[in-house]
Amino acid sequence: MEEKKGVAAMAKAVYLHIPFCEHICYYCDFNKVFLKNQPVDDYLDALEREIILSLEQYPTDTIETIFIGGGTPTALNEAQMKRLMDMVARHLLPLASPNLEYSVEANPNFVSAEKLDTMKQGGVNRVSFGVQTFDDGGLERIGRTHRADDVFATVTEAAKRFDNISIDLMFGLPEQTLEQIERDLDLAFELPIQHVSSYSLILEPHTVFAIQERKGKLRLPGEDIEVAMYLKVMETLERRGLKQYEISNYSLEGRESRHNQVYWRNEEYYGFGAGAHSYLNGERRANIAPIPHYIKAEGLPVRNTTTLETVEKMEEELFLGLRMRQGVSFATFESKYGVSMRSVFGHVLTELEAKRLIETTDTHVRLTESGLPLANEAFAAFIGEARVNDTHGQASHS
Template sequence: MVIKKDPPWDLAAPARLDPPRSAYVHVPFCQHRCGYCNFSVLAGRDDLVDAYLDALEAELNRLVEPRTVDTLFIGGGTPTHFDSPALTRFLRLVGHWFPLSGGATEFSVEANPNDITQSKLDLLKQFGVDRISLGVQSFNANKLSTLERSHSPDEARRAIQLSAETIGNVSIDLIFATPGETPDVWRADLCDAVAMPLSHLSTYGLTFEKGTQFWNRLQKATIATVIEEDQLQMFRDAIAIPKAAGFEHYEVSNHAMPGRRCQHNMAYWRGVGWYAAGPGAASFVDGRREVNHRSTTTYIKRLLRGESPIAESETLTQEQLIRERVAFGLRMLAGIDLCEVGPLAVVDALLGKKFQMLIEIGMLARTGDRIGLTADGLFVSDSVLSEIL
């Protein structure tokens, strides 16, 4: 069991989890900050790369000893924005502190298509990277321009092909409901994607996050959202087209070929804990969530002064952990076994009435101890999950 039941169960008590088996490391550097991006990202500040690596080393030293993991995910930003010497130093560093266990493991690195070269892929493979996640977003030149992406459709295709030949396990992200986009444009993106040598596909509806350029432009009415009817059709196509090509729709936004689900993300959805390092990174260890400062410069300054990079921290109660594990677990199309969340009587006492209400309106379905989203619930999953939380 992930949640320990000794001492006796108490919903108000601090949550306790087994040591994590996953780790995430955030790389903040990018060539350009896209208008929709709300991540901890620095564009045009490659002068800070060495200082970042020094700070990251200082943060990882706080672990005292290496932590063996089953999944390691390097995200950003753009990890492949590093030049070869910096990437080598980075991979050595994270490989020392987060060594992969034996057996079935997963080492993922995010990348932008226009950063992909044969030499960089060879370097990643040399350090054990066995999965690459490309921020393609679209194969349509006009849509890429709207999204402020710096690669061309041909560069995306070349990066996928080269990554498949070298790494073998390739995932890409696609975005739908871009301003001005039609369902036909989105269907073409999906058809292009499933014709490529992919093992995994993530499809996300564009969100306008407060503080981004897109948010500001939306307020000024210089861009507009796609009408709801078209967004719904795009979501339907995001399910149907990959499915017809042999992909399994296993999570609200994620599709995988058989045996190629993202094991690292499964740790998030199951709420079993993970280590994290880098600016803005959020860890979840022994029931305690800690979030590093989002500002890369502040993150660097704090660590190089011998201070903690943590900006926020919270110890979850058993009740909070149950709610989060149910809510995020429901993102998986197979649903969740409530007995894996906690004692069934405790889970039902806490959420049983909420479950029943969502079942009665057709958003959830339950068979015995297993509960999951219905087809209707899938299309309004965010609202369903917020009810649980």
């Protein structure tokens, strides 16, 4: 079975990975290293080479979003941050659309007024701060080095330059209570912010927390408490004017993260940097992760490439798109794949509707309110379940 033919999609989103941190948090499994004694300037050289090569091999006519993440991009010193901004200005901003969204992740205690100025002058118009919690004891327990006072000072300083500011909060942390979640939310609304991302703690392999869990030394809230925390976050943020537009994301109208929506809509994007992932020409690519090997790479520093079958793209369309509160458009699905969603996944949709995990409108399928805390069950239901008749190149009807 083949997708509906048309003009090849061009990637219009860019992710740049800065893998350096001043400190490694106990829950983090992203590709990152301690900043001290790292070859940062050599890394920036390699990053620029990759950008140039990738744009030559996979050109685009417009870039609509840029996101610099990590690691901790603001762990770079002022000169390195200026160099990074200049690199983006040289190679990416000439392709930028007039309404470019340009975001940088920031740590509340590693971003000076000078760095904020450099970012602003470089074209950045959105900053995302990794707050996690306002409870100083909780911050210490998860290995964060900033404290609540740092958050208020830094976000207030950033608001003098930017009118699109997001913070990350976490729930389900060690020894965290529902009352602390309520306090975190109250304090969040004392900040000049337009967006909140709220994530539950996930125990990833090879992290400090995973080791503590195996030793029985990690005291986490129970599953029922964690669900109550999620519902409290959702209800409070909605009531106070931040609309939920994705399972973990809330914003004022028009301040949704356009970059992240590229991922959820299963659209193509560039990923530059050690360990970064790209989705180009229907292929998912993972870059070399170890920094020394990334720096020495000849040509594009790609470690592996996966060419997706059409049925895999269809499955991704559903389990990524259902993260968004508006859900997945029937018309968009049919436009992309040349078959109706119900002809491919009708049996799954019927099953999930019966469980009241999803609901359908005339135009979309989406998670129900009661389905939000059980989203992973709904997502998993689509894996390996596309019903396609390979002989005739058409999806079979359920």
